[in-house]
Amino acid sequence: MKLYKGSHKHLVAVDCIIFAYDIAEKEIKLLLIKRSIEPAKGKWSVAGGFVQDDESLDAAASRVLKRLTGLDHMHLSQSSTYGSLNRDPGARVISVSYSALIKIQDLSPDAAGLYHAHWRSILxxxxxxxxxxxxxxxxxENLREQIKRKPVGFELLPEKFTLVQLQDLYEALYQRPVDKRNFRKKILAMNILEKLDEKEKETSRKGAWYYRFIRERYQVLTRNGFYFNLDVN
Amino acid sequence: MKLYKGSHKHLVAVDCIIFAYDIAEKEIKLLLIKRSIEPAKGKWSVAGGFVQDDESLDAAASRVLKRLTGLDHMHLSQSSTYGSLNRDPGARVISVSYSALIKIQDLSPDAAGLYHAHWRSILxxxxxxxxxxxxxxxxxENLREQIKRKPVGFELLPEKFTLVQLQDLYEALYQRPVDKRNFRKKILAMNILEKLDEKEKETSRKGAWYYRFIRERYQVLTRNGFYFNLDVN
DNA sequence: CCAAAAGTGTTCGAATTACACCCATGA
DNA sequence: TCATGGGTGTAATTCGAACACTTTTGG
Structure with missing residues (x-):
């Protein structure tokens, strides 16, 4: 049974926009790839590829990302779809963008070289x-909105992090300073962080306490109508 | 020059999710179409169709909506893209959804019959x-989020409306009561409504004042960092 | 002992909530 | 005159913003 005959078919691509946070540099970084095919071979792009016959969009995004960067089991979430006629000079291509937030250490150290993937500051x-x-x-823009209302910041930080690091992340995203006392008051009042018995001693003599995001506690609160709001200053 | 050869091509559809507000019934309605082709011929669907070779996604959405309902010049905004393998039993189809908010009187009275389009309460x-x-x-869900932070409610109401009607709309969307005094205080404080010299007299002896949304004033405020927030109760 | 970064509370104004009665009118 | 729906204000509380000093410790 051949249905929908006569309808035009299109090339469909997925493009993966991968953000990571560089704790040392206090910068959000974006994963870029040197494009390996014409047109625009050698130019910078995000990780993309065509959707195959036998895979869903989500599966295509995962596959493409894995192939180009080695990144596996990422939580990719669909963003937007781009379909202007001449967006790709090589052919008419419709592209679905996906984005993900990763902990920078998830990328194995040599993967960057291996896969021609590079991290560049979004600035x-x-x-x-x-x-x-x-x-x-x-x-x-979507990420900046999200981080106000969902605890997505923790996706960008390692398991253990300090409140200073968390605040730095918010400042990197907002590109403006955040009041330290208000920030701590607000995030601690949510009761979704656990203070660990361990200090980060690299960046100061005094050392800063490590904290851990308690996902389970967040989910319970969420079910009871709790609303994450870290709209600071 | 044939690039990207060997990559699989896909059927791509657009589906238009059209919401309107029925003032009399105080209900949000959705535009449905009786499907005219196999598979699932005669079943209810939203207005959809295939994207052609020579049109952008946005253009396809406008065209499809016009053809099926007569609705023209709608402000369609892209929502999400659906690409599971078996979502359409007729063939592998990737579908981009668009949504729009319209004033119910924009649909010419007989258009419904003419085009086999029907309005059904979302409840x-x-x-x-x-x-x-x-x-x-x-x-x-997207609409419910939007209406808190953007004055999208006015897209669903006629040029002239009463504060009672506006409140009813919010209650229809939230499915819960809203405090009358607080609602009025908040929306009037925004200074984006103009009270007209005319009363709506159909629904009460006293009559309710008509108001008008002043889009220009809203836009000026927006430029100055004003933030629409009608998150009530 | 001192430099450098971490950590900590209070006050003030604004915003949000809860809440109940009077008004205008047509029938 | 009365039933119906429209319109109004205030007090209590919570929330957000501004703001500066003390603590710890390695060198």
């Missing part, structure tokens, strides 16, 4: 191919 | 084909 991005600049801008 | 929707139920649920 100094190079020119990207096609409409990838727009895709990134859209995803970033 | 008692029939079974929809494929994953259209999910699409609608997703769009509705």
């Amino acid at each position: 100094k991005l190079p020119e990207l191919i096609f409409d990838h600049g727009t895709m990134v801008a859209d995803a970033l | 008692k929707l029939p079974e929809l084909i494929f994953d259209h139920g999910t699409m609608v649920a997703d769009a509705l």
Whole structure:
């Protein structure tokens, strides 16, 4: 049974916008790939590829990301779909963008070299191919909205982190300073962090206490109508 | 020059989720179509169709909506893209959903009959084909979030409306009562409504003052960092 | 002992909530 | 005149913003 005959078919791609947070540099970084095929071969792009016959969009995004970067089991979430006629000069391609937040240490140290993947600060991005600049801008705006209302910040930090690091992350995203006392008051009042018996001693003599995000406690609160709101200053 | 050869091509559809507000019934309604082709011919669906070779996704959505309902110049905004393998039993189809808010009087009175389009309350929707139920649920959730932070409510009301009607709309969306005095205080304090010299006299002896949304004033405020927030009770 | 970063409370104004009665009118 | 729906204000509380000093410790 052949249905829908006569309807035009399209090339469909997925593009993965991967953000990570660099604790040392206090910068959000974006994963970029040197494009290996024409057109625009050698130019910077996000990790993308075509959707195959026998895979869902979500599966395609995971596969493409794994192939280009080695990153596996990422929590990719669909962002937006781009379908202007001439967005890709090589052919008419419809592209579905996905984004993910990762802990930078999840990328094995040599993977970057191995896969021609590079991390670049979102503050100094190079020119990207096609409409990838727009895709990134859209995803970033979405991330900035999300982080106010969902505890997505913890996806970008290691298991153990200090309150100073968490605050630095918010400042990196908002690009403005945040009041330390108000920030701590607010996040601690949510009761979703556990203070550990261990200090981070690299960056100060005094040392800063490590904390841990308690996902289970957050989920219980959520079920009871708790509303995460870290809209600071 | 044939690039990207060997990559699989896909059927791509757009589906339009059109919401309207029925002032008299105080209900949000959804535009449904009796499907005219196999599979699932005669079943309820939202307005959809395939994307052609020479049109953008946005253009396809407008065209499809116009053809099926007569609705023209709608402000459609892209919601989400659905790409599971078996979502459409007829073939592998990737579908991009769009949604729009319209004033119910924008639909010419006989258009419904003419085009086999029907308005159904979102509270008692029939079974929809494929994953259209999910699409609608997703769009509705999005609308509920939006209406808190953007003055989208005015898209659903006629040019002139009363504060009671506006409040009824919010209650229809939230499905819970809203405090009358606090609601009025908040919306009037925003200074984006103009009281007209005219009363709505159909529903009460006293009559309720008509108001008008002043889009220009809203836009000026927005530019100055004003933040619409009608998160009530 | 001192430099450097971590940690800690209070006050003030604004915003949000809860709540009940009077008003205007047509029938 | 009365039934119906429209319109109004205030007090109590909570929330958000601003703000500066003390603590710890390795060198």
